[in-house]
Amino acid sequence: AQSVTQLDSQVPVFEEAPVELRCNYSSSVSVYLFWYVQYPNQGLQLLLKYLSGSTLVESINGFEAEFNKSQTSFHLRKPSVHISDTAEYFCAVRSTDKLIFGTGTRLQVFP
Amino acid sequence: DAEITQSPRHKITETGRQVTLACHQTWNHNNMFWYRQDLGHGLRLIHYSYGVQDTNKGEVSDGYSVSRSNTEDLPLTLESAASSQTSVYFCASSGISYNEQFFGPGTRLTVL
Numbered sequence: 001a002q003s004v005t006q007l008d009s010q011v012p013v014f015e016e017a018p019v020e021l022r023c024n025y026s027s028s029v030s031v032y033l034f035w036y037v038q039y040p041n042q043g044l045q046l047l048l049k050y051l052s053g054s055t056l057v058e059s060i061n062g063f064e065a066e067f068n069k070s071q072t073s074f075h076l077r078k079p080s081v082h083i084s085d086t087a088e089y090f091c092a093v094r095s096t097d098k099l100i101f102g103t104g105t106r107l108q109v110f111p
Numbered sequence: 112d113a114e115i116t117q118s119p120r121h122k123i124t125e126t127g128r129q130v131t132l133a134c135h136q137t138w139n140h141n142n143m144f145w146y147r148q149d150l151g152h153g154l155r156l157i158h159y160s161y162g163v164q165d166t167n168k169g170e171v172s173d174g175y176s177v178s179r180s181n182t183e184d185l186p187l188t189l190e191s192a193a194s195s196q197t198s199v200y201f202c203a204s205s206g207i208s209y210n211e212q213f214f215g216p217g218t219r220l221t222v223l
Contacts, residue, residue, distance in 0.1 A: 034211075041217075043203075043217055044212075046211050046212075051210060090153060094209060094210065098156060098159065098169075098209075099212060101146075101154040102153055
């Protein structure tokens, strides 16, 4: 069965610093990978996705993730974070017709 | 604009009571999902539906049921609420590609 591991439950960082949120998946077949973001007291929103093609995918607010098949990873990065990026981030893998979510990483950005 | 709504947003109930959480979407999506979110567990799938009259069990379906009588609604029922069902519940829907799920704002349920 497919699964997703997010090793870091919390990542504290200062504003304007770079950040990386780690995600590893297990799958023996083609993968579709996603990052979702959950702002406080809200539902999840799709941040970015990898379906095929370029291994580097970007979001509209400066995040990017790179699909690395050899390392079975899909880490999320941002070169300079803002206070407004404070949220919980979930990595997910599509398993046939469903999504399997990781346990989430809480990104806390400090001024 | 299309949206997905949940009601109530907050609910407090007692052990043993039946509780129904509503989910309504105007995306005209065939696929609908119910998740619960708990610290340390992320989101876990409770039940899902691919269309009217179709329902399927997810990872943590014990104690929950759903019914799908139309495209727009997938209510989640806790037959006899237990304290272990205290959680935040999210409804989601997706189109035919399954590649993006749209989430509702969530319902925070407390079972005393």
